[in-house]
Amino acid sequence: MSNVFIDSEGFANEDWELYVGMQFQIIDEAKDAIKKYNLKKDVQCKVTKATSKKYVCGCSHKAENECNWKIRLSKSIRNVMFWVVSIYNETQTCSSN
Numbered sequence: 001m002s003n004v005f006i007d008s009e010g011f012a013n014e015d016w017e018l019y020v021g022m023q024f025q026i027i028d029e030a031k032d033a034i035k036k037y038n039l040k041k042d043v044q045c046k047v048t049k050a051t052s053k054k055y056v057c058g059c060s061h062k063a064e065n066e067c068n069w070k071i072r073l074s075k076s077i078r079n080v081m082f083w084v085v086s087i088y089n090e091t092q093t094c095s096s097n
């Protein structure tokens with residue numbers, strides 16, 4: 001199950017998760033997924049890097065308490081048409097709740 005594409009129908013399922021290896025056809029899909037997921041999980045993140053090959057978000061509270069929440073998407077090596085989640089650290093160490 002490594003080729004799951006999240007689309008508008010996918011979000012209808014409450015149980016979907018972000019995971020390493022997750023693929024998106026366009027970066028806007030990924031941004032949307034991250035936004036929706038963070039709302040669901042009560043994570044506040046900000047974009048720390050956005051280039052044509054990489055898109056990285058970190059916890060907004062990182063500066064104050066070194067929270068390691070992070071997600072990184074990279075252009076797929078095998079197929080440049082796709083963006084793949086290459087790093088996902090879902091553990092929040094900040095006290096956002």
Ligand SMILES: [Zn+2]
Binds near residue numbers: 060092095
């Ligand atoms: Zn955090």
